[in-house]
Amino acid sequence: MAETDPFARACSDAMEANDRASRMMGITIVESVAGRSVVTMKVRDDMLNGHDVCHGGMLFTMADTAFAHACNNTNKVTLASGCTIDFLAPAYEGELLTASAIERSRSGRTGVYDVEIHNPEGKLVATFRGRSYQLKGSVLPET
Numbered sequence: 569m570a571e572t573d574p575f576a577r578a579c580s581d582a583m584e585a586n587d588r589a590s591r592m593m594g595i596t597i598v599e600s601v602a603g604r605s606v607v608t609m610k611v612r613d614d615m616l617n618g619h620d621v622c623h624g625g626m627l628f629t630m631a632d633t634a635f636a637h638a639c640n641n642t643n644k645v646t647l648a649s650g651c652t653i654d655f656l657a658p659a660y661e662g663e664l665l666t667a668s669a670i671e672r673s674r675s676g677r678t679g680v681y682d683v684e685i686h687n688p689e690g691k692l693v694a695t696f697r698g699r700s701y702q703l704k705g706s707v708l709p710e711t
Contacts, residue, residue, distance in 0.1 A: 603671030
Protein backbone atom coordinates (compact mmCIF):
# COMPACT_ATOMS: atom_id res chain seq x y z
CA MET A 569 0.00 0.00 0.00
CA ALA A 570 1.27 3.48 -0.87
CA GLU A 571 2.36 5.75 1.95
CA THR A 572 0.59 9.07 2.33
CA ASP A 573 2.20 12.46 2.95
CA PRO A 574 -0.44 15.14 2.26
CA PHE A 575 2.07 17.99 1.83
CA ALA A 576 4.33 16.02 -0.53
CA ARG A 577 1.27 14.82 -2.46
CA ALA A 578 0.03 18.43 -2.79
CA CYS A 579 3.42 19.38 -4.29
CA SER A 580 3.22 16.45 -6.72
CA ASP A 581 -0.37 17.26 -7.64
CA ALA A 582 0.58 20.89 -8.38
CA MET A 583 3.42 19.74 -10.66
CA GLU A 584 1.26 17.12 -12.36
CA ALA A 585 -1.43 19.68 -13.15
CA ASN A 586 1.01 21.46 -15.47
CA ASP A 587 2.95 18.41 -16.76
CA ARG A 588 1.46 17.88 -20.20
CA ALA A 589 4.16 15.41 -21.29
CA SER A 590 3.54 13.02 -18.39
CA ARG A 591 -0.22 13.25 -18.89
CA MET A 592 0.19 12.46 -22.60
CA MET A 593 2.15 9.34 -21.64
CA GLY A 594 -0.44 8.25 -19.06
CA ILE A 595 1.98 8.46 -16.13
CA THR A 596 0.14 8.25 -12.80
CA ILE A 597 1.48 9.26 -9.39
CA VAL A 598 0.95 6.40 -6.94
CA GLU A 599 3.00 7.69 -4.00
CA SER A 600 4.62 10.97 -3.02
CA VAL A 601 6.48 11.13 0.29
CA ALA A 602 9.27 13.63 1.03
CA GLY A 603 12.26 12.50 -1.05
CA ARG A 604 10.45 9.52 -2.59
CA SER A 605 7.87 8.84 -5.25
CA VAL A 606 6.26 6.01 -7.17
CA VAL A 607 4.66 6.40 -10.60
CA THR A 608 3.13 3.95 -13.07
CA MET A 609 2.78 3.89 -16.83
CA LYS A 610 1.07 1.39 -19.12
CA VAL A 611 3.08 0.65 -22.27
CA ARG A 612 0.93 1.48 -25.29
CA ASP A 613 1.34 0.59 -28.95
CA ASP A 614 2.46 4.13 -29.78
CA MET A 615 5.33 3.77 -27.26
CA LEU A 616 6.97 0.86 -29.06
CA ASN A 617 10.18 1.10 -31.07
CA GLY A 618 11.08 -0.79 -34.26
CA HIS A 619 11.69 -3.97 -32.25
CA ASP A 620 8.20 -3.93 -30.70
CA VAL A 621 9.50 -3.12 -27.21
CA CYS A 622 9.03 0.07 -25.21
CA HIS A 623 11.18 2.87 -26.62
CA GLY A 624 14.04 3.83 -24.31
CA GLY A 625 13.00 7.46 -24.46
CA MET A 626 9.65 6.54 -22.92
CA LEU A 627 11.38 4.69 -20.10
CA PHE A 628 13.72 7.65 -19.57
CA THR A 629 10.77 10.06 -19.39
CA MET A 630 8.97 7.82 -16.90
CA ALA A 631 12.06 7.62 -14.68
CA ASP A 632 12.64 11.37 -15.02
CA THR A 633 9.06 12.00 -13.89
CA ALA A 634 9.49 9.85 -10.77
CA PHE A 635 12.78 11.69 -10.11
CA ALA A 636 11.06 15.07 -10.51
CA HIS A 637 8.41 14.23 -7.93
CA ALA A 638 10.95 12.90 -5.44
CA CYS A 639 13.09 16.04 -5.62
CA ASN A 640 10.25 18.61 -5.72
CA ASN A 641 7.82 17.17 -3.18
CA THR A 642 9.39 19.10 -0.30
CA ASN A 643 8.20 22.33 -1.99
CA LYS A 644 11.61 23.37 -3.37
CA VAL A 645 11.76 24.09 -7.11
CA THR A 646 14.36 21.61 -8.32
CA LEU A 647 15.53 20.66 -11.81
CA ALA A 648 17.75 17.93 -13.18
CA SER A 649 21.40 18.85 -13.64
CA GLY A 650 22.19 15.47 -15.19
CA CYS A 651 20.94 11.91 -15.44
CA THR A 652 21.97 8.49 -16.65
CA ILE A 653 19.93 5.40 -17.41
CA ASP A 654 20.75 1.74 -17.94
CA PHE A 655 18.27 -0.42 -19.83
CA LEU A 656 18.34 -3.94 -18.37
CA ALA A 657 15.33 -5.74 -19.85
CA PRO A 658 12.67 -5.02 -22.46
CA ALA A 659 9.19 -3.79 -21.58
CA TYR A 660 6.28 -4.88 -23.73
CA GLU A 661 2.96 -3.48 -24.89
CA GLY A 662 0.28 -3.79 -22.24
CA GLU A 663 2.65 -3.97 -19.28
CA LEU A 664 2.00 -1.64 -16.36
CA LEU A 665 5.45 -0.42 -15.35
CA THR A 666 6.30 1.00 -11.92
CA ALA A 667 9.08 3.53 -11.33
CA SER A 668 10.22 4.09 -7.73
CA ALA A 669 12.46 7.07 -6.93
CA ILE A 670 14.42 7.66 -3.73
CA GLU A 671 16.62 10.48 -2.53
CA ARG A 672 20.15 9.26 -1.80
CA SER A 673 21.67 12.62 -0.89
CA ARG A 674 20.58 16.24 -0.63
CA SER A 675 22.98 18.89 0.57
CA GLY A 676 22.78 22.61 -0.09
CA ARG A 677 21.27 23.01 -3.56
CA THR A 678 22.26 19.60 -4.97
CA GLY A 679 20.90 16.09 -4.66
CA VAL A 680 21.28 12.56 -5.98
CA TYR A 681 18.29 10.29 -6.66
CA ASP A 682 17.98 6.69 -7.82
CA VAL A 683 15.02 5.36 -9.78
CA GLU A 684 14.19 1.73 -10.60
CA ILE A 685 11.62 0.70 -13.19
CA HIS A 686 10.03 -2.73 -12.75
CA ASN A 687 7.60 -4.71 -14.90
CA PRO A 688 4.47 -6.36 -13.43
CA GLU A 689 6.44 -9.50 -12.53
CA GLY A 690 8.94 -7.43 -10.54
CA LYS A 691 11.74 -7.74 -13.09
CA LEU A 692 14.08 -4.75 -13.17
CA VAL A 693 13.69 -3.04 -16.55
CA ALA A 694 15.91 0.02 -16.03
CA THR A 695 17.92 1.92 -13.44
CA PHE A 696 18.27 5.70 -13.53
CA ARG A 697 20.40 8.10 -11.49
CA GLY A 698 19.47 11.75 -11.44
CA ARG A 699 21.41 14.70 -10.10
CA SER A 700 19.36 17.71 -9.06
CA TYR A 701 19.89 21.42 -8.56
CA GLN A 702 17.56 23.51 -6.42
CA LEU A 703 16.48 26.89 -7.75
CA LYS A 704 14.84 29.74 -5.86
CA GLY A 705 11.13 29.44 -5.37
CA SER A 706 8.57 26.92 -4.24
CA VAL A 707 6.22 24.50 -5.94
CA LEU A 708 3.29 25.57 -3.77
CA PRO A 709 2.71 29.17 -2.72
CA GLU A 710 4.55 30.02 0.49
CA THR A 711 2.20 30.80 3.40
